[in-house]
Amino acid sequence: MFVIEREHFQALLEALHQRGFETLGPTVRDGAIVYDRVERDTDFPIGWTDEQEPARYTLKRRSDQAMFGYVVGPHSWKKFLFPPRERLWSAAKNGNGFSVMPEPDHSRPLALIGVRACELSALAIQKKVFTGGPFVEPGYQSRAEKLFVVALNCGTAGGNCFCVSMQTGPQATAGFDLALTEIIDADRHYFVVEAGSQAGTDILNDVPHRQAEKVEQQAAVTVVEQTANRMGRKLETEGIKELLYRNFEHSAWEEIANRCLSCANCTMVCPTCFCSTVEDVTDVTGDHAERWRRWDSCFSVEFSYIHGGPVRSTTSSRYRQWMTHKLASWIDQFGTSGCVGCGRCITWCPVGIDLTEEVHNIRASERTANKQ
Amino acid sequence: MLVQPMLPVPYVVDKVRQETHDTFTLELNQPGTKAGFSFLPGQFNMLYVFGVGEVPISISGDPLAPRPLVHTTRAVGTVTAAMRKLKRGDMLGVRGPFGTHWPIEQATGDDIILVAGGIGLAPLRPVLYHVLAHRSSYGKVVLLYGTRSPADILFQKELEVWRGRFDIEALVTVDRSSDHWRGNVGVVTNLIRRAGFDPHHSTAFVCGPEVMMHFTVLELGRRGVPDNRVFVSMERNMKCAVGFCGHCQYGPTFICKDGPVFRFDHIRWLFGKREV
Numbered sequence: 001m002f003v004i005e006r007e008h009f010q011a012l013l014e015a016l017h018q019r020g021f022e023t024l025g026p027t028v029r030d031g032a033i034v035y036d037r038v039e040r041d042t043d044f045p046i047g048w049t050d051e052q053e054p055a056r057y058t059l060k061r062r063s064d065q066a067m068f069g070y071v072v073g074p075h076s077w078k079k080f081l082f083p084p085r086e087r088l089w090s091a092a093k094n095g096n097g098f099s100v101m102p103e104p105d106h107s108r109p110l111a112l113i114g115v116r117a118c119e120l121s122a123l124a125i126q127k128k129v130f131t132g133g134p135f136v137e138p139g140y141q142s143r144a145e146k147l148f149v150v151a152l153n154c155g156t157a158g159g160n161c162f163c164v165s166m167q168t169g170p171q172a173t174a175g176f177d178l179a180l181t182e183i184i185d186a187d188r189h190y191f192v193v194e195a196g197s198q199a200g201t202d203i204l205n206d207v208p209h210r211q212a213e214k215v216e217q218q219a220a221v222t223v224v225e226q227t228a229n230r231m232g233r234k235l236e237t238e239g240i241k242e243l244l245y246r247n248f249e250h251s252a253w254e255e256i257a258n259r260c261l262s263c264a265n266c267t268m269v270c271p272t273c274f275c276s277t278v279e280d281v282t283d284v285t286g287d288h289a290e291r292w293r294r295w296d297s298c299f300s301v302e303f304s305y306i307h308g309g310p311v312r313s314t315t316s317s318r319y320r321q322w323m324t325h326k327l328a329s330w331i332d333q334f335g336t337s338g339c340v341g342c343g344r345c346i347t348w349c350p351v352g353i354d355l356t357e358e359v360h361n362i363r364a365s366e367r368t369a370n371k372q
Numbered sequence: 373m374l375v376q377p378m379l380p381v382p383y384v385v386d387k388v389r390q391e392t393h394d395t396f397t398l399e400l401n402q403p404g405t406k407a408g409f410s411f412l413p414g415q416f417n418m419l420y421v422f423g424v425g426e427v428p429i430s431i432s433g434d435p436l437a438p439r440p441l442v443h444t445t446r447a448v449g450t451v452t453a454a455m456r457k458l459k460r461g462d463m464l465g466v467r468g469p470f471g472t473h474w475p476i477e478q479a480t481g482d483d484i485i486l487v488a489g490g491i492g493l494a495p496l497r498p499v500l501y502h503v504l505a506h507r508s509s510y511g512k513v514v515l516l517y518g519t520r521s522p523a524d525i526l527f528q529k530e531l532e533v534w535r536g537r538f539d540i541e542a543l544v545t546v547d548r549s550s551d552h553w554r555g556n557v558g559v560v561t562n563l564i565r566r567a568g569f570d571p572h573h574s575t576a577f578v579c580g581p582e583v584m585m586h587f588t589v590l591e592l593g594r595r596g597v598p599d600n601r602v603f604v605s606m607e608r609n610m611k612c613a614v615g616f617c618g619h620c621q622y623g624p625t626f627i628c629k630d631g632p633v634f635r636f637d638h639i640r641w642l643f644g645k646r647e648v
Binding site for chain 2: 088089091093096097098099100124126129130133134135137138185245248249274275277278280281282289291293296298303304305306308311313314317321325327328332333354
């Protein structure tokens with residue numbers, strides 16, 4: 001364990017720039033903390049925090065100058081590795097035929113700064129989807145290979161957080177190059193730093209740092225422990241796959257559909273949702289064609305369209321698909337839950353549907369039925 | 373293994389054959405090579421019409437004669453409508469083959485029951501080619517084919533040949549008769565009761581609309597064919613065919629890679645459930 005003083009944080013950014021990384025991190029924009037390019041330490045949301053409840057997100061001033069004193073915003077890191085819109089290839093007509101040109105790899109090395117433990121899990125989950133199966137997504141793989149991750153052990157828990165239930169946080173345990181814990185005492189502001197890779201150690205050597213003292217290490221442990229005790233929500237995951245599989249037919253789905261707007265917000269903010277569609281386009285001459293991939297959502301009616309109509313025409317079936325996939329069938333498909341407990345889907349649902357509560361209701365209805 | 377699984381490979385259209393008023397067969401060859409297109413019966417390709425779009429279509433040709441690559445489909449959407457207008461010499465993008473196949477190797481020694489509804493005959497035709505080429509490896513072979521009307525009968529000439537053989541029982545039925553039809557009328561499940569096979573030593577391959585497959589499996593069960601000897605081919609919306617786009621999920625499965633061919637007892641718990 002090491003210590004980087006707050007005044008040397010800028011040196012960390014510079015060390016990353018020096019090695020050719022584009023630095024991406026949290027910044028305040030449009031009343032939210034979003035992930036974008038960050039050049040200087042002053043780009044970070046210094047002194048800001050966020051308050052979250054179902055369907056509510058508000059930025060508030062903190063009493064200190066914390067750089068990472070918020071939880072998670074509407075963005076997730078997936079947009080950098082799995083862009084919302086991306087050209088897959090181009091094709092040009094020649095005579096009766098055509099030729100297809102793969103999209104050149106323009107990806108630059110990216111450094112993600114301030115990645116929460118739940119988000120590290122989300123990155124690992126998506127990586128499995130795109131590179132862990134019989135086929136490998138070349139664009140994703142190329143970007144993931146060049147990634148540098150500065151993780152952040154959470155010092156704050158949000159009203160919709162439940163990473164403890166999902167066993168993904170708040171302590172970053174794997175998948176990072178450097179992990180920071182931000183500590184603000186009465187008279188000091190510093191980061192306790194752990195290196196998780198050789199690349200992390202190399203960067204650290206370019207930044208003024210020193211060995212952490214016992215008391216500083218203990219302070220970092222305390223920060224994470226306190227956060228773990230302040231989770232806003234919890235989700236009972238015991239037997240959750242079987243629970244949802246057993247309840248494919250349940251009145252809860254109809255009841256949720258009375259509130260759900262099928263707006264797809266939950267899937268857009270979810271750091272693991274990976275569904276996409278393709279758009280085939282041509283220019284006006286008709287001689288040049290392209291295929292683009294863009295994020296899609298299982299909440300759209302067209303998503304399940306086959307000849308004759310959509311398979312999932314009702315909101316209840318689409319919500320069931322989403323939640324059952326996220327919490328149950330994902331386990332069969334990829335060996336882990338698709339949920340990391342970040343709470344974004346609860347915060348950004350316009351009507352405040354809370355999946356932890358919906359699972360609880362289904363579970364409770366079974367218990368009631370068993371008693372009778 | 374495809375290195376660039378999302379990249380279509382241009383194939384040239386060698387022949388277009390109108391099968392019925394809304395179905396057609398394309399024969400395709402890859403320019404610059406004499407090599408055929410290796411596939412297993414039941415697998416599918418993603419076919420791309422330049423500038424229009426891409427759709428999953430099963431392979432309907434002979435796996436033992438993989439050149440040309442043969443696809444039979446129905447013109448139902450924008451892409452298949454554009455595909456139908458292709459002429460000899462035009463080009464089409466091909467990605468594949470994808471998905472699981474009808475397990476013909478496991479069915480050796482068994483009676484083979486093929487039950488097809490409508491265009492569902494196309495993905496089963498490669499099985500028939502295989503079985504006929506290895507006729508002595510199988511017991512009785514039964515083809516039960518149901519279609520909407522006599523005008524919708526696919527592969528009519530071949531069906532006549534198969535009906536003329538003593539080593540296949542090929543029965544056809546239509547939902548709606550016409551003036552000149554003297555054959556069976558009614559749903560394909562009616563044929564299951566009459567067909568000659570040993571239910572305890574049979575493997576059934578079923579392809580058609582979900583409701584047709586639902587009643588077919590029930591009727592096969594009534595005759596004593598166990599669910600683990602019945603295979604069905606499922607269909608869902610599909611964009612990538614390689615497990616990335618999420619569209620073809622059917623419960624915990626991805627139809628593009630875990631299917632389209634499933635052993636029925638593996639998906640029985642989902643089958644027939646509303647809007648899965």
